Amino acid sequence: MTAGFSGQVSDDHDVAHAAGGLLTEAWARIAARMKSEVGEVEYRTWLQQIVLGPVDGDEVTLLLPTRFLRDWVRSQYGDRLSTLWNQEIPALRRVELQVMRPGDRPAVATTEQAAPIVPGRRVVDVPEAPAPVVERVQDARSDLVAPLDPRFTFDSFVVGKPNEFAYACARRVAEKPSSPGFNPLFLYGGVGLGKTHLMHAIGSELTREGRVSVAYMSAEKFMYRFIGAIRSQSTIEFKEQLRSVDVLMIDDLQFLIGKDNTQEEFFHTFNALVDAGRQIVVSADKSPSDLSGLEDRLRTRLGCGMVADIHATTFELRISILEAKATASGVPVPAKVLEFLAHKITTNVRELEGALNRLIAHANLFGRPVTLEATQEVLHDILKAHDRRVTIEEIQRKVSEHWNIRLTDMSSARRARAVARPRQVAMYLAKQLTSRSLPEIGRKFGNRDHTTVMHAVQRVTELMERDTAFAEDVELLRRMLES
Numbered sequence: 133m134t135a136g137f138s139g140q141v142s143d144d145h146d147v148a149h150a151a152g153g154l155l156t157e158a159w160a161r162i163a164a165r166m167k168s169e170v171g172e173v174e175y176r177t178w179l180q181q182i183v184l185g186p187v188d189g190d191e192v193t194l195l196l197p198t199r200f201l202r203d204w205v206r207s208q209y210g211d212r213l214s215t216l217w218n219q220e221i222p223a224l225r226r227v228e229l230q231v232m233r234p235g236d237r238p239a240v241a242t243t244e245q246a247a248p249i250v251p252g253r254r255v256v257d258v259p260e261a262p263a264p265v266v267e268r269v270q271d272a273r274s275d276l277v278a279p280l281d282p283r284f285t286f287d288s289f290v291v292g293k294p295n296e297f298a299y300a301c302a303r304r305v306a307e308k309p310s311s312p313g314f315n316p317l318f319l320y321g322g323v324g325l326g327k328t329h330l331m332h333a334i335g336s337e338l339t340r341e342g343r344v345s346v347a348y349m350s351a352e353k354f355m356y357r358f359i360g361a362i363r364s365q366s367t368i369e370f371k372e373q374l375r376s377v378d379v380l381m382i383d384d385l386q387f388l389i390g391k392d393n394t395q396e397e398f399f400h401t402f403n404a405l406v407d408a409g410r411q412i413v414v415s416a417d418k419s420p421s422d423l424s425g426l427e428d429r430l431r432t433r434l435g436c437g438m439v440a441d442i443h444a445t446t447f448e449l450r451i452s453i454l455e456a457k458a459t460a461s462g463v464p465v466p467a468k469v470l471e472f473l474a475h476k477i478t479t480n481v482r483e484l485e486g487a488l489n490r491l492i493a494h495a496n497l498f499g500r501p502v503t504l505e506a507t508q509e510v511l512h513d514i515l516k517a518h519d520r521r522v523t524i525e526e527i528q529r530k531v532s533e534h535w536n537i538r539l540t541d542m543s544s545a546r547r548a549r550a551v552a553r554p555r556q557v558a559m560y561l562a563k564q565l566t567s568r569s570l571p572e573i574g575r576k577f578g579n580r581d582h583t584t585v586m587h588a589v590q591r592v593t594e595l596m597e598r599d600t601a602f603a604e605d606v607e608l609l610r611r612m613l614e615s
Contacts, residue, residue, distance in 0.1 A: 155192070158220035159184045165216055166209070171496045174461075178205060183232070191226040192217065198279060202229050208493060280339070280348060284332035290456050292449030295326055298440040302330040306337035309344065309379055309411035314438045316402070316412040320419050321442030324480035327415040331381050334413055344378035351387040355394040371397075375404045378411065385416040385434075389425030399430045412437075445481060447533065450474035453481060454488055463492045465502045468608050472504060475530065475612040476515060487511050504611055522565045522613050524558075524576045530609055531558040543578035556588035557606055563589050565613055 163182070167175040181201060185193035194213070196202040205213075206229045214227050286306070291299050298319055305317050319327045335346045349357075361370035374380065380401070388395050405412055416423060420435040445453075451474045458465040465488070477484045494510045495502050508515065528542040535554040542555055555577065562573045563585065570582035577585070596603040 154221065155187060156184070158217070162213070162216045162220060166212070169212075169497065170209075170493070174493060174496045179209065185230065185232075187224070190224055191228055192224050193228045193230055195230055195232040197232055198281060199231050200281070202231050205229060208490075280332045280335045280346070282336065284329045285336055286333045288456075289326065289329055289333060290449065290453045292446060292452060294443035294445055294449055295321075298326075298330060298442045301438050301440045302334050305411060305413060306334045309338065310409050314411075315406060316414055316434060316437040318420060318434050318437065318439045319413070319415040319442065320417060320439070322417060322444060322479065324482035324484075325442045325445065326481060327442060328383055331383055331413055331415055335379070335381060338379055345376075346379045346381065347374060347377040348381040348383070350383045351385045351398075354382060354398065355388065355391055358394050358397050371401070374401055375408070377405075379413065380405055380410065381413040383415050385414050385426075386418065386423060389423065392427075395427055395430055399427065399433070402430070402433055406433075444479065447474055447478075450478070450481070450484060453484065457485055457488050458492070461488075461492045463495050463502065465491070466504075468604065469502055469504055469507050472507060472608060472612055483514070487514050504608070508611065524562045524566060524568060524573065527561045527565065527613060528558050528576075530613060531555075531561070534605070534609060543576070545578065556592050557609070559585050559588035560592035560606070561610060561613065564610065 163179070166179055170179070178201065181197050182205065183195045185195040187193070194205075196205060210227070210229065217224055217227055286299075286303060289295075289299060298321070301314065301317055302319070304311060305314055309315075319330060321327055331348065335348050338344050339346050358367075358370065361367045382398070388398060402412060414434060419439060419441065420426075420431045423431060423434075426434075451470055454465075454470045454473060458470065469491070473484060473487055477487055491502050491507060491510055494500070494506070500506060529539060531554050532539045532542060535550075537551055537554055541551045542558060544551070546552070559573060559577060562568060562576070563570070566573075568576075570585045573585045574580040574582050592606065596606055
């Protein structure tokens, strides 16, 4: 999608004139303006790597090093960049955001563009290669390999029980590739749980200071390159290029299911590298034994090394991830907001981080504090996608988790305050958030009488009026359940 300009169109002569020194000066002013608007941290994270590309007619191109950055900048800053360009040079009608390719020659980098992000990196690039801020090795493999994202390191990976084994295996491979029992390393788990992050971390660690050569690509990219080699009658070169690397990393292997010819080529590449003592790292959404559609011989080979599962995140791990990201951003995010997000977005860490990034960007752009109200407003589309009908069972579970009591206490006869108060809150929320009658609610709480539910609702209402902290807890639970 291309960001368009509004305003009067000038003639081609004006655009051509702007493409000279005026264009460079305009971009410098726009970059400085964006930095002042979004803040130092936000600018450095998302916008600093933009470089000014060529002008074609009435269109200016901005280049970014990765597809992820391009998509993020387009969705979050595309309109603002269009407005600023329109103010600077009305003759330019369109701004195109593209991923930099090896042959691209940027017109000028931002004044912030500096030294390589990762000195000494020996990773070689595919057409989606990063901008010149990442050092490249110009060798025979330069058209095959995708760039590693410098943000995905071991230090930035938040470790918890669901991923600690996979993390430990990844670190072992990064420290001692081709160790007995760890080749291949097969990482599997659901979408957005950290498989790709660990693969990039392994690659970054291995290529630091030029220790080894690493080929990282998606299974889809592997297939497209293989098909291209067949069409161009260059399969021998394709095989030699891939088999000359020290470490081969293939992401999302499940994409090869049903692609028999590509599977066969990968199988032979796999064997050649392992036999030569080279390391292979593979990720997929399922374990090798569950990847129906892969050849049996390939499944067997993939399972002969180390297989590490990344489980679904726990509430505690999601909180840790959010706290780390919030601290790194420099924007104060209340604990209540972090808890709210950790409860609402449970299946995908990538989506969880994206939600927090949007909140932080909103706070930076508009100078407003992050609050629960603002969170619901800014993230309404994400929260809506996670909407589900509230049940009494869900209310009981959330309240039990919040006050760290057993779920069975909701229907038990225990009268201790540490149990009775959360039980009353659950009854109150059941009355507020469901259409169940008082007798129906009472039956869900150990067959209690409807008058007990009435008393609980009245008691919680009174406590909320007197105790601000208690009211905030109940409000947080309500928002998590109904949003």
